[in-house]
Structure formats: structure tokens, C-alpha cells
Amino acid sequence: MMALHQQQAVSEPTGGLMPSGPTYHRQVEARQRRGRIWAIIFQAALVSGVIALCALIFNIVNQSFGYVAIVNNIDPAELAVDGTPLNALPKEQLVEILEANVSAGLMRRYAHDVPFAERSREDIHGLILERVVEPQVQATWGLFDSVFARGSVMAEAEERFPGSDVYFRSWLTTSFISNSQSSEPLRAGVRTAILGSLWVVAITILFSFPIGVGAAIYLEEYAHRERPLNRLIQTNINNLAGVPSIIYGMLGLAIFVRVLEAFTSGAFLGVGDQSTANGRTIISAGMTLGLLILPLIIINGQEAIRAVPSSLRQAGFGLGATHWQVIWHHVLPSAMPGILTGTILAISRAIGETAPLVVVGASTFIALDPSGPFSKFTVLPIQIYQWTSRPQDEFRNLAAAAILVLLILLLTLNASAVLLRNQFNRRQANA
Amino acid sequence: MDRLNRELESTLCLLLPDGEQGVNMTQSAPVAHAAVSAESMQGPVAGVDGQADADAVGGGPKHDLRRKPRVGESFIQGFLFLCGAVSVLTTVGIVIVLGRETLLFFASEEVNLLKFFGGTEWQPAIGRFGIWPLVTATLMASLIAMAVALPVGLCIAIYLSEYAAQRTRSILKPILEVLAGVPTVVYGYFALTFMTPLLRGMLGRDLVEIYNTASAGIVIGILVIPLVSSMSDDALTAVPNSLRQASYGLGATRLETALRIVLPAALSGVAAAFIVAISRAIGETMIVAIAAGAGPNFTFSPFRAAETMTGHIVRISGGDLSYDSIDYNSIFAIGLLLFLLTLSLNILSQWIVRRFREEYE
Numbered sequence: 001m002m003a004l005h006q007q008q009a010v011s012e013p014t015g016g017l018m019p020s021g022p023t024y025h026r027q028v029e030a031r032q033r034r035g036r037i038w039a040i041i042f043q044a045a046l047v048s049g050v051i052a053l054c055a056l057i058f059n060i061v062n063q064s065f066g067y068v069a070i071v072n073n074i075d076p077a078e079l080a081v082d083g084t085p086l087n088a089l090p091k092e093q094l095v096e097i098l099e100a101n102v103s104a105g106l107m108r109r110y111a112h113d114v115p116f117a118e119r120s121r122e123d124i125h126g127l128i129l130e131r132v133v134e135p136q137v138q139a140t141w142g143l144f145d146s147v148f149a150r151g152s153v154m155a156e157a158e159e160r161f162p163g164s165d166v167y168f169r170s171w172l173t174t175s176f177i178s179n180s181q182s183s184e185p186l187r188a189g190v191r192t193a194i195l196g197s198l199w200v201v202a203i204t205i206l207f208s209f210p211i212g213v214g215a216a217i218y219l220e221e222y223a224h225r226e227r228p229l230n231r232l233i234q235t236n237i238n239n240l241a242g243v244p245s246i247i248y249g250m251l252g253l254a255i256f257v258r259v260l261e262a263f264t265s266g267a268f269l270g271v272g273d274q275s276t277a278n279g280r281t282i283i284s285a286g287m288t289l290g291l292l293i294l295p296l297i298i299i300n301g302q303e304a305i306r307a308v309p310s311s312l313r314q315a316g317f318g319l320g321a322t323h324w325q326v327i328w329h330h331v332l333p334s335a336m337p338g339i340l341t342g343t344i345l346a347i348s349r350a351i352g353e354t355a356p357l358v359v360v361g362a363s364t365f366i367a368l369d370p371s372g373p374f375s376k377f378t379v380l381p382i383q384i385y386q387w388t389s390r391p392q393d394e395f396r397n398l399a400a401a402a403i404l405v406l407l408i409l410l411l412t413l414n415a416s417a418v419l420l421r422n423q424f425n426r427r428q429a430n431a
Numbered sequence: 432m433d434r435l436n437r438e439l440e441s442t443l444c445l446l447l448p449d450g451e452q453g454v455n456m457t458q459s460a461p462v463a464h465a466a467v468s469a470e471s472m473q474g475p476v477a478g479v480d481g482q483a484d485a486d487a488v489g490g491g492p493k494h495d496l497r498r499k500p501r502v503g504e505s506f507i508q509g510f511l512f513l514c515g516a517v518s519v520l521t522t523v524g525i526v527i528v529l530g531r532e533t534l535l536f537f538a539s540e541e542v543n544l545l546k547f548f549g550g551t552e553w554q555p556a557i558g559r560f561g562i563w564p565l566v567t568a569t570l571m572a573s574l575i576a577m578a579v580a581l582p583v584g585l586c587i588a589i590y591l592s593e594y595a596a597q598r599t600r601s602i603l604k605p606i607l608e609v610l611a612g613v614p615t616v617v618y619g620y621f622a623l624t625f626m627t628p629l630l631r632g633m634l635g636r637d638l639v640e641i642y643n644t645a646s647a648g649i650v651i652g653i654l655v656i657p658l659v660s661s662m663s664d665d666a667l668t669a670v671p672n673s674l675r676q677a678s679y680g681l682g683a684t685r686l687e688t689a690l691r692i693v694l695p696a697a698l699s700g701v702a703a704a705f706i707v708a709i710s711r712a713i714g715e716t717m718i719v720a721i722a723a724g725a726g727p728n729f730t731f732s733p734f735r736a737a738e739t740m741t742g743h744i745v746r747i748s749g750g751d752l753s754y755d756s757i758d759y760n761s762i763f764a765i766g767l768l769l770f771l772l773t774l775s776l777n778i779l780s781q782w783i784v785r786r787f788r789e790e791y792e
Binding site (some may be wrong): 032034035038039040042043044045046048049050052053055056059060063096210211212213215216217218219222223230232233236237238239240243245246247248249250251253254255257258291295296298322323324331345349351352353354356359360366379384385388389396397402403406407410416422 | 501510511520587590610612621656686707713729748762769
């Protein structure tokens with residue numbers, strides 16, 4: 001259609017070499033108008049992408065803070081002794097209060113876990129809050145409503161939950177990070193999950209970094225491109241990078257959890273806990289994620305090694321260094337910033353990965369800190385997934401707070417990747 | 432000088448690489464007997480003759496400078512090769528594991544290929560194993576995702592490569608990369624707590640169920656936008672500037688240049704980006720596991736709950752799963768289908784890039 005118009009415009013020249021005339025000018029205007037409209041459309045697409053990111057962040061922050069309505073089983077004010085409020089009482093009186101309000105069996109169990117004489121005052125205070133006061137979350141509101149519609153939130157709380165305590169709560173607190181998992185949303189924390197994530201990622205790095213860099217060196221420095229075996233390895237790595245992560249989870253389930261159970265449960269060392277001796281351990285998870293990020297590390301490593309100028313190698317060879325000496329003393333040090341940056345990005349992928357670990361068998365609920373590579377585990381994304389899957393609002397708030405922790409962790413990691421790269425670049429510039 | 436000699440001797444393997452072998456020195460057997468004297472560095476280069484020795488050239492102390500077999504070097508090379516082989520073993524492992532369990536699955540009496548590919552009901556509890564409910568849900572979520580991601584991603588790529596100033600570009604690209612670096616479980620949360628209420632608010636609570644493929648699909652679309660835009664952007668910026676300038680010189684507007692000159696020239700790269708995005712959307716797991724619903728449902732309505740292949744695998748394996756049960760084997764059969772689907776899409780995209788790439792250099 002357009003081409004036809006242009007032909008008409010050219011076919012009716014009104015003199016001179018350049019086309020002109022009213023039709024021509026109209027068409028130029030139309031073309032330019034179309035150009036402006038589409039420029040706006042392109043910009044709108046970009047803006048919508050940025051809006052999506054903003055909505056994502058807004059949604060998470062919104063859910064992490066806000067008003068909560070809480071109803072206590074027993075008002076803490078009633079537990080006050082002689083006018084002294086509960087949180088100012090000495091330890092002995094707190095134990096008495098606890099004894100008076102919970103069953104003898106439960107008291108015995110607590111004493112059996114840790115004798116009361118050895119417990120701290122805060123610990124007993126916590127037990128009283130948990131067992132005697134028993135705060136129950138009735139409803140939660142988002143940050144946006146809490147700030148801009150404070151009045152209606154209060155009115156709604158008053159109407160629907162008379163007698164409830166309504167206060168502003170930040171779900172992301174220091175105790176949220178230091179508490180272990182709990183079925184009580186007000187006391188639940190992500191400590192176990194963070195420790196689990198760190199353990200798993202440590203195993204992942206130990207497993208995939210040496211192998212990944214080794215494979216990258218082999219492919220770039222030793223392998224003949226034309227040999228079918230090396231071409232197979234290269235094609236294979238490119239294809240592995242596109243395999244859905246859940247497939248790696250199934251591989252991990254079948255190989256690490258099932259076939260190598262004796263190894264991954266720690267039974268061969270005799271260190272495995274009986275309850276964990278089914279192979280669903282930190283080491284299985286770490287190795288599964290290691291396989292998952294291996295192609296990423298190899299591809300990044302190859303690019304970094306390829307970027308090392310070959311004059312450096314030739315100079316090394318010229319001085320009589322062996323092949324490995326050239327690689328170890330010259331190629332690797334100059335490629336290291338690139339390799340490390342790629343590795344850190346791959347690790348942040350591993351930290352955010354959820355699906356393969358669900359398949360490998362992350363524990364749904366553990367309150368004990370992981371004790372080593374052969375213990376059961378949960379990781380931050382799994383914790384987020386479980387809290388998100390629960391229908392109650394308060395667990396959604398917990399999930400949002402955990403997401404903030406995860407995003408901050410990832411942001412720190414990525415920032416350190418950038419810093420590391422700059423540091424290396426500066427040192428090389430000085431050298 | 433003597434010390435230098437010794438050092439050189441100990442590190443010297445070969446001075447002159449064989450021309451055709453390039454830097455690949457440890458494998459250059461033909462020049463293995465090259466002998467080089469340290470003194471020769473001051474004078475003419477010593478012969479590469481196997482018989483030549485240090486005395487003949489410089490008259491210094493006698494050194495045997497022939498190439499030594501270096502066990503350490505070969506050992507290192509062998510180790511590095513094994514590192515590369517791990518990736519092949521991974522693929523082999525995936526194929527064996529998925530294949531073996533799939534064979535066991537089809538070996539049981541309750542299921543055969545016909546029922547698997549012909550059935551429209553997936554109810555393991557009553558022995559119905561028809562894959563279609565899972566496949567339709569997967570395709571529906573992926574289609575919705577593509578309907579969001581392809582136009583938006585392509586528009587962003589065109590804007591970034593053809594319109595944006597260098598400064599704008601340097602700000603916007605990192606923002607999009609942040610979007611790509613957010614873990615998928617976070618997107619799942621976003622789908623459930625933001626997109627679903629939004630859809631229900633706009634279209635009515637009766638029409639849209641709490642769990643639905645539409646919101647999962649839209650959010651998968653948002654997830655793959657950075658992938659589409661950055662891959663397409665790479666393809667578009669790789670088109671040489673002379674093409675653009677020629678087009679402007681003929682009087683084309685910026686839009687005409689972008690759509691009729693640059694885009695067709697980069698079409699193979701853009702198509703590859705699309706296909707990789709589809710493959711990514713099909714394999715996406717956490718978003719659908721959280722937002723699309725639990726329980727296979729043979730439906731074509733995007734506003735109803737349905738379970739995708741990946742969502743089903745996660746739900747089944749999240750529970751207590753006993754080995755060698757039909758449930759356990761069935762998820763591997765689904766996994767194999769998923770693997771073959773994504774693998775063929777990835778291979779297709781690589782083929783398109785190779786086959787249709789326009790070379791301008």
C-alpha cells in the first residue's frame with residue numbers, strides 16, 4: 001500500500017529533481033505522523049515493563065508492612081502481678097504464671113527440653129506469650145491502606161473484630177530473621193531457611209566452580225574445535241542451558257537422592273541422622289543446583305577466557321612456559337574477573353531456584369538449624385513457596401517479608417559482583 | 432647465566448610452535464625432539480634438529496633440552512577433559528533417568544501410549560493417565576505469556592536499539608536485567624496476590640476463579656519480556672549501521688528504517704529469541720504451581736483453574752512419594768515429554784539462527 005503511494009508521488013513530479021506537490025507533502029506528513037505514533041507505542045511498551053517491575057516491588061513492600069488485628073486468648077494486662085506489667089516481671093514470677101496457666105504435662109515437657117533454671121527470662125516470657133496469651137491474627141492490611149486509609153482500617157477492625165488489638169506491624173524485623181520456622185505466624189522466622197540456603201549454595205559452589213572453570217579451560221585452550229567429541233560437548237552445553245530447571249530436579253531425585261542415597265545421606269561416613277537417611281539432604285540439593293548452573297558457569301567462563309588476548313599466551317610460550325603454566329599464570333588471572341562475575345550471577349540464579357529443590361525433596365517444615373551437609377534442609381524460596389500456598393493472609397505477609405530478605409540477598413550478591421569486577425579491573429590497570 | 436639456563440631448562444617445553452598446531456603445544460608431537468640452547472637466545476636460533484645439542488651451538492655445559500614427557504601436564508589435561516565430560520554425562524543422565532522411569536510407567540498395565548496421548552483425563556487415583564489436560568493447560572499459559580511478551584518485548588527491543596539515546600539505554604538495560612534476575616517464586620507470589628485480584632476486579636469474581644491460567648500466563652509473560660527484549664536487542668544492534676544510513680539517505684523515516692530494513696535483517700535473531708522464550712514459558716514452574724491451580728482440569732477457559740505439566744510434577748513430588756509407584760513413574764513420563772518439547776524448541780532456534788542469519792561482514 002505504502003509502496004504504491006510512493007510510486008504515485010514519484011510519478012507526478014512537478015519540476016526539478018526532488019518530488020514535490022500536495023500529494024507528496026500529504027504523504028510525507030502521514031508517514032511522519034505514523035512514525036510519531038509508533039514511537040509512542042514503543043515507549044509505552046518500555047514504560048509498561050518498568051511499571052510491571054514497580055508493581056512487583058510495590059506489591060511486596062505493601063504486604064510486608066501494615067496494620068494487624070490481634071485477639072489475645074488472655075489479655076496480658078490480666079497477667080500483671082501487683083500492678084507490674086508482664087514484660088517487667090522477674091523470671092521466677094514468670095515461671096509461676098506459666099505453671100498456673102498451662103497443663104502439668106506441658107510444663108514437664110518444657111523442663112525436659114531445657115530445665116527452667118537454665119532458661120533465660122526472655123525465653124520464658126516468649127513461652128508465656130505463645131502458650132498463655134496466645135495472640136491470634138484476625139486480619140492484616142497492606143501498607144498502602146494502613147497509610148492512606150487509616151480511618152477506614154480502624155473502623156473495619158472495630159466492626160469485624162471487636163476487642164481486638166490493632167497495631168502497625170512490620171513483618172520484616174530482626175526477630176523475623178533470627179527466629180526459626182514456627183506455625184505461629186507472629187513468631188515465625190526465616191533463620192532455618194537462610195542457613196539452609198547458605199549451606200546449599202556453599203555445596204553448589206564447591207561442586208560447580210572447579211568443574212565449570214575446568215571445562216571452560218578445556219574447551220577454550222585444549223580442545224580441537226573440529227573434533228566431533230569436542231563439538232558434541234559444546235553443543236551439549238548450549239542445549240543444557242535451555243533445559244527447564246525442574247528436569248534437573250528430577251535428575252537429582254533419581255541420581256543423588258535415590259541411587260547415591262548411601263553417599264548423600266551420610267550413611268557411608270556414619271554421620272547421617274537416622275531421620276534424614278533418605279538422601280533428601282543438603283548435599284543432594286547442592287549438587288542438583290550445581291549441575292543446573294554448570295552450563296552457565298562454563299559458557300561465561302569460555303567467554304572470559306576467549307577475551308584474553310592471545311598475545312599474552314604467545315609471550316608465555318615464547319619464554320618457554322608449558323601449556324599449563326601459561327594457563328595458570330597468565331590466562332586464568334586475566335580471565336578471573338569475568339569468570340567470577342559469571343559465577344556470582346550463576347549463584348544468584350541458584351539461590352532463587354525453587355522447583356528443582358521441591359522435587360529433590362526440601363523439607364516442608366523444619367525448625368532445627370541444619371547441622372551439616374547431610375541434614376535435612378529448607379531454603380528461602382521453598383519457605384516463600386510454602387507460606388504463599390497457605391490460604392491465610394498472615395502467611396502471605398510472612399512470604400512478602402521473606403521475599404524482601406531474598407531480594408536484598410540477591411541484590412547484595414549482584415552488587416558484589418560489580419564491585420569485584422571493578423576491583424580487578426583497577427588492579428590490572430595499576431599493574 | 433647458569434641459573435637462567437637451569438630455569439629455562441626446567442620450564443622449557445618447546446620454543447617454536449608448529450605453525451598449523453597454533454597454541455596447542457602439548458599435542459604437537461612432530462616437533463617433540465626440538466632442542467634449544469639457552470645460549471642460542473643471544474645468537475641465531477638453534478636448529479630444530481633432534482640431534483643438535485647445546486655443545487654444538489654455544490660450547491657451554493651440556494644440557495639435554497629435548498622435550499620431556501610431562502606427566503603432570505597430561506594429567507591436568509585429562510582432568511579438564513573430564514570436567515567437560517560432566518556436562519555430557521548430565522545429558523546422558525537426564526535421558527537415562529527419564530527414559531527408564533518412562534519405560535517402567537508404560538510397562539504397567541494401567542497405561543499404554545494410546546491412553547496416554549488419547550485420554551483427556553489425568554486422575555492417577557483411578558488409573559486415568561491422559562496427558563491432554565496437562566498439555567492444554569501448559570499451552571494455554573504459554574500462549575497467554577507469548578501474547579504479552581512477544582509484542583512488548585519486541586517493541587522494547589526496537590525502542591532500545593533504534594530510538595533510545597546511549598544514556599537512556601545505559602539506564603534502561605540494567606532495569607530490565609533486574610526484572611530478569613528476580614526469582615520465579617517471587618513472580619508466583621506476584622501472580623497470586625496482585626494479578627489474580629486485579630483480573631477478578633476487572634472481569635468479575637464469577638468469571639475468574641482464584642486459581643487461573645490467565646494470571647499465571649500474564650506473569651510468565653512479564654518474566655520472559657527481558658529475555659525477548661535483550662536477545663532481540665542484540666540481534667537488532669548487530670545490524671550494520673550502513674544499512675540504516677542507506678535507508679535514511681533514501682528518505683525513509685526512522686520507523687520505516689526500523690521495521691523494513693533493520694528488523695528483516697535481524698529476523699533470524701528475533702525469531703530465535705521468540706522460540707527460546709516459548710521454551711522458557713513451557714518449562715516455567717513456580718508461577719504456575721502457585722497461581723494456576725492444583726488438579727488437572729481439561730478446560731480451554733483461561734479463567735479457570737488448571738494444572739500444567741510442570742505444576743503437576745511439583746505438586747506430586749512435593750508430597751511423600753514412594754519410589755516405583757505409578758505416581759513416581761508418571762512424573763518422569765511427563766518430564767520426558769517436557770524435556771523433548773523444550774529441547775526441540777531450543778534446537779530449532781539454534782537452527783534458525785544458523786540457517787537464516789544474514790551476514791553483512
